[in-house]
Amino acid sequence: MVNIKELKKFTTDLNILYVEDELDIQKSMGLYLQKLFASVTLASNGLEGLELFNKNNFDIVLTDISMPKMNGSDMISKIREVDSEVPIVITTAHIDSNYLMEAIKSHVDGYIIKPFDYNVLNTELFKVAEKIQKYKENITYKSHLKEPILLS
Numbered sequence: 001m002v003n004i005k006e007l008k009k010f011t012t013d014l015n016i017l018y019v020e021d022e023l024d025i026q027k028s029m030g031l032y033l034q035k036l037f038a039s040v041t042l043a044s045n046g047l048e049g050l051e052l053f054n055k056n057n058f059d060i061v062l063t064d065i066s067m068p069k070m071n072g073s074d075m076i077s078k079i080r081e082v083d084s085e086v087p088i089v090i091t092t093a094h095i096d097s098n099y100l101m102e103a104i105k106s107h108v109d110g111y112i113i114k115p116f117d118y119n120v121l122n123t124e125l126f127k128v129a130e131k132i133q134k135y136k137e138n139i140t141y142k143s144h145l146k147e148p149i150l151l152s
Helices: 006-013 023-034 047-053 072-081 098-105 118-145
Strands: 014-020 037-041 060-065 088-092 110-113
Touching: 014 023, 014 047, 014 088, 023 037, 037 047, 037 098, 047 072, 060 072, 060 118, 072 088, 088 118, 098 118
Parallel strands: 014 037, 014 060, 060 088, 088 110
Antiparallel strands: none
């Protein structure tokens, strides 16, 4: 089980896009995510989610799979064309192995079954946020390697 304080260490400066067509779930999850992230942007379908992704800079995408206008799988494919590295976690009420295989093919970073178990959600968010933090640290480290050493 992930400690919320540990999770917040990694998430408080991150921006998340949450795509969910069921408005009650979207609202309650949006409120929960606002406690963890610097910025939470909500979308009601894959097409809206893709448009928002293309206009903004998100650190993480959390999305449902079954949605109107554009399903989550199609949205993920389009996002991957633009950004192959952004962490994506999918949520679904389907336990069907076809959905899981679709998720694996889309190179998602996590898979959460509805109704949400917040311990599972927190664990998945922690994994992707920690991955982002390590990536940022690696970039900082590499940039310092390129700096000239000044001898006094």
